[in-house]
Amino acid sequence: MARQIGSELKGVIAAAPTPVTANLEPDIPRFLTLCRWLLDNGCDALNVCGTTGEATSFTLKQRMAIMSAAAGALPLQRLMTGTGAASVGDAVALTGHAAALGFAGALLLPPFYYKGVSDDGVLGYFERIVAATEDEPIDLFLYNFPQLSGVPYTPHLVERLSAAFGERIAGLKDSSGDLHYAAEIAAISPRLSVFPSTEAVLLQARAGEFTGCISGSANVTSTYCARAFNDGDAAALDRACAIRALVSRSPLIPSVKAVLAARLGDPELERVLPPLSPLAESDKRQLLRDVVATEAA
């Protein structure tokens, strides 16, 4: 089902968070340490600069710096990066940078400020991105997250994008939570790699129904996810889903950062950028206790 023979964008993919300094700059050394740790602990691949990575809260320059740092230090065949933006010029620049650096794929939000836009408008955004990366193509993955972007990649729009740009449209990550939709997209073409955002699909992915999952909670469930995807271990998957439920109880991104901070023994990892805010201390302590109890059960 995976699009390219040898593609490493499959299986368990964590949407990595971006550590930030007290000045709200990306904390590059911590980011690289965290990415290496994730790749060594069950993740087949990573998506950096996505929603969990707070990419849209960083400037273009900061996003490019994060991507450049990843390219200089991590195995790029295992890395996808978010390059979507409200501004078509930013999306073109970010996708071009990802292509030039050699990332295995670019994950594209639609332009997300205006709502109720026409399919032609989204096509126009992709036309510019595809044209700008024609000489140095990179696989483009559609990032469907209508709850945040307000602009869905409807099956009809995915068909139009695939027809217009052929192999450049390599797949779709679906964060809508609607598995019926994800299956409908996978049915459009065997060329499309489809990644729901929940590790709950990993046994179906193992059976070939999806290419894998790209998940924010996989940052803290990846070792269980790996046992599910590689060995078909249903009990491990249950444990991953139980931990996912815990980090979804409060806002996901500060929760994931809090658990990672505890696991890596580095409280600096907890910091988030506005408009996100850290967990209340009592919520954080409860979360950490509950995660430990779930792992020990």
Added chain:
Amino acid sequence: MARQIGSELKGVIAAAPTPVTANLEPDIPRFLTLCRWLLDNGCDALNVCGTTGEATSFTLKQRMAIMSAAAGALPLQRLMTGTGAASVGDAVALTGHAAALGFAGALLLPPFYYKGVSDDGVLGYFERIVAATEDEPIDLFLYNFPQLSGVPYTPHLVERLSAAFGERIAGLKDSSGDLHYAAEIAAISPRLSVFPSTEAVLLQARAGEFTGCISGSANVTSTYCARAFNDGDAAALDRACAIRALVSRSPLIPSVKAVLAARLGDPELERVLPPLSPLAESDKRQLLRDVVATEAA
């Protein structure tokens, strides 16, 4: 009701569109011509780089270039500029640029990618913006447009922002269309200038209930708006509202651009940036016929 004696951000304020070149760059000469024409045709002031100006579809660099060009050529005491962004760093840079150039106000969308964020998260965004412009303060206006931003400035949040940042929070533009909400914000403090987004409130504004309107359709209704606000001409206001209804029938921004292109005899003004798309030719012709008929009635 206006916040500062002598403030010119009051009355009829058009949210000016940004003309774009075939390469999707801001068309600065046409932008300046258009702004001058609006200021000469009934607009007390302008908001540039707002939603109608497609600001979030431009890059940071392009937005700064538009602002710099406006500052070099237009009366800044009559100009407010949008400086909000999904990225806190971009919002800081844009607001700092507006302050340094001497704009009369900065209109701030909340960070608009994440949804369901806490008030503390939005406070954190403003803390950075206020701190960065402490030495060269600029009046900050909140831009409430939950249908596009997904993040409302609730009355409670406006109270918290006013309490935290005092006079720096100068007012609010409300594009929600809920006049009850707008009145509730105006009641928080006489220090807050409130601008609904519809010219329909201009007689109420004349009576002191609001400071004025900031409207996308005022680009094509400003002469009628001026008669309503300055002279209390109710028939002129009816005509403005009738034209507003016509340009709201199809997507507002391409409709406003199409009417302005016809009025200024410059088809180049019609062009929009992705993800917006131009009106279908038949819709455009019908719109132009209907506007002419409404003006002649």
